[in-house]
Amino acid sequence: MSRSAHPAGPRYADVHTEGHYSPPPADLNTLDEKVWSRTVGRDEDGVVTVAGLPVTRLAEEFGTPAYFLDEADFRARCRAWAEAFGKDADVFYAGKAFLSRAVVHWLKEEGLNLDVCSGGELATALDAGMPPERIALHGNNKSVHEIERAVSAGVGRIVLDSFQEMVRVAHIAQSLGRVQPVQIRVTVGVEAHTHEFIATAHEDQKFGIALADGQAAEAVRRALRLDGIELVGIHSHIGSQIFDMAGFEVSARRVVELLAAVRDEHGVELPEIDLGGGLGIAYTPEDDPREPHEIAKSLTAIVTRECESAGLRTPRISVEPGRAIVGPTAFTLYEVGTIKPLEGLRTYVSVDGGMSDNIRTALYDAEYSVALVSRRSDAEPMLSRVVGKHCESGDIVVRDAFLPADLAPGDLIAVPATGAYCRSMASNYNHALRPPVVAVKDGGARVIVRRETEEDLLRLDVG
Numbered sequence: 001m002s003r004s005a006h007p008a009g010p011r012y013a014d015v016h017t018e019g020h021y022s023p024p025p026a027d028l029n030t031l032d033e034k035v036w037s038r039t040v041g042r043d044e045d046g047v048v049t050v051a052g053l054p055v056t057r058l059a060e061e062f063g064t065p066a067y068f069l070d071e072a073d074f075r076a077r078c079r080a081w082a083e084a085f086g087k088d089a090d091v092f093y094a095g096k097a098f099l100s101r102a103v104v105h106w107l108k109e110e111g112l113n114l115d116v117c118s119g120g121e122l123a124t125a126l127d128a129g130m131p132p133e134r135i136a137l138h139g140n141n142k143s144v145h146e147i148e149r150a151v152s153a154g155v156g157r158i159v160l161d162s163f164q165e166m167v168r169v170a171h172i173a174q175s176l177g178r179v180q181p182v183q184i185r186v187t188v189g190v191e192a193h194t195h196e197f198i199a200t201a202h203e204d205q206k207f208g209i210a211l212a213d214g215q216a217a218e219a220v221r222r223a224l225r226l227d228g229i230e231l232v233g234i235h236s237h238i239g240s241q242i243f244d245m246a247g248f249e250v251s252a253r254r255v256v257e258l259l260a261a262v263r264d265e266h267g268v269e270l271p272e273i274d275l276g277g278g279l280g281i282a283y284t285p286e287d288d289p290r291e292p293h294e295i296a297k298s299l300t301a302i303v304t305r306e307c308e309s310a311g312l313r314t315p316r317i318s319v320e321p322g323r324a325i326v327g328p329t330a331f332t333l334y335e336v337g338t339i340k341p342l343e344g345l346r347t348y349v350s351v352d353g354g355m356s357d358n359i360r361t362a363l364y365d366a367e368y369s370v371a372l373v374s375r376r377s378d379a380e381p382m383l384s385r386v387v388g389k390h391c392e393s394g395d396i397v398v399r400d401a402f403l404p405a406d407l408a409p410g411d412l413i414a415v416p417a418t419g420a421y422c423r424s425m426a427s428n429y430n431h432a433l434r435p436p437v438v439a440v441k442d443g444g445a446r447v448i449v450r451r452e453t454e455e456d457l458l459r460l461d462v463g
């Protein structure tokens with residue numbers, strides 16, 4: 001079965017999560033290339049390898065649970081996005097998906113720009129030497145301190161989220177003697193057929209200024225009058241894990257209508273349009289994401305066509321993929337602890353991590369796949385639920401998946417496509433120690449974010 005909308009949430013999708021699972025693959029040892037990063041394979045002993053490194057050795061050296069990030073794949077995806085959009089567009093990696101200093105270096109080297117949405121992300125970007133003009137600052141409630149820091153660092157753009165913030169940014173920039181380039185984030189009234197929590201462009205939400213009722217037009221009017229800011233474009237982000245271009249089509253059309261209205265009223269053609277991120281990836285073999293070049297082609301065509309019919313010059317387009325770059329590049333490696341078969345129902349497989357390293361299943365009903373990776377097995381498929389070790393029955397990592405029936409404590413299993421929104425949303429629930437992120441490349445492995453220690457926990461607890 002293939003589908004164009006991910007059943008991230010039963011409320012918005014036409015597929016029910018409960019009781020829905022794919023049939024077992026013909027061979028449980030097969031690693032579907034849709035969900036595994038590019039350098040993953042199985043060696044002749046049946047052990048899964050990444051960048052030539054067997055996971056058994058990685059587990060010994062780095063422990064479990066741990067995230068292993070395929071650096072060559074990450075870089076290849078950056079290049080694919082940059083090349084697909086070309087010189088007349090800008091690709092901003094959404095740092096909230098996963099950010100570390102090593103990631104910033106890779107982005108810098110591969111020619112991408114970077115979205116940050118907090119002081120912490122900004123600090124990471126600046127510390128790792130991201131040129132400030134390649135950074136954009138987002139957020140619906142940026143603090144005065146965050147704005148000051150961004151303006152004085154000279155970030156390339158601040159995406160304004162409200163009327164209040166517009167005045168704040170203008171005031172801060174003036175007092176620092178700067179003129180800050182800004183975009184206005186509008187909500188276009190598109191519900192991108194995804195989960196309520198991650199669909200962010202219908203109007204009943206905290207982000208952005210509504211196009212409806214002339215709100216966005218009023219925001220433009222005020223922005224053009226304020227000293228300290230230079231309005232360079234309009235921004236729209238319609239949601240996450242989107243497979244279908246229809247939402248972008250509607251969104252682009254509405255943003256272009258605003259650009260035309262701005263030209264008619266003020267005689268100004270704003271030079272930039274940002275269509276946000278939200279492009280879907282394959283979490284399970286059933287998902288069918290599009291390639292960057294297809295996305296680039298269709299977004300560019302949509303904007304160009306709409307601008308032509310409105311008699312506008314085509315503005316410079318930018319996009320902000322996070323998940324689509326980092327998501328497929330990493331897997332989480334776990335060790336199997338206890339196994340609890342429930343006759344006629346399913347088998348609960350407990351691993352040494354859980355909702356502290358992957359909250360997406362609990363938070364969004366996200367779907368994942370899983371595989372036994374420390375050996376081959378020709379045992380029968382066993383309907384399994386992979387759960388963590390937290391004190392919460394919703395602590396589920398993979399709701400429904402098939403694992404071999406001879407699975408045993410001590411086996412290693414891995415969940416692919418955990419590069420985005422897993423480490424970045426990780427928590428210390430139950431005083432769990434957040435897992436490391438290990439970058440693997442050409443037979444080498446290096447820790448880029450180390451494992452948390454009990455000292456780390458106790459250092460924050462001042463007694």
Ligand SMILES: *Cc1c(COP(=O)(O)O)cnc(C)c1O
Binds near residue numbers: 237241279
């Ligand atoms: C979250 C977010 C993104 C990235 O979303 P992905 O689903 O990771 O591509 C891009 N832009 C904005 C404004 C966001 O809030």
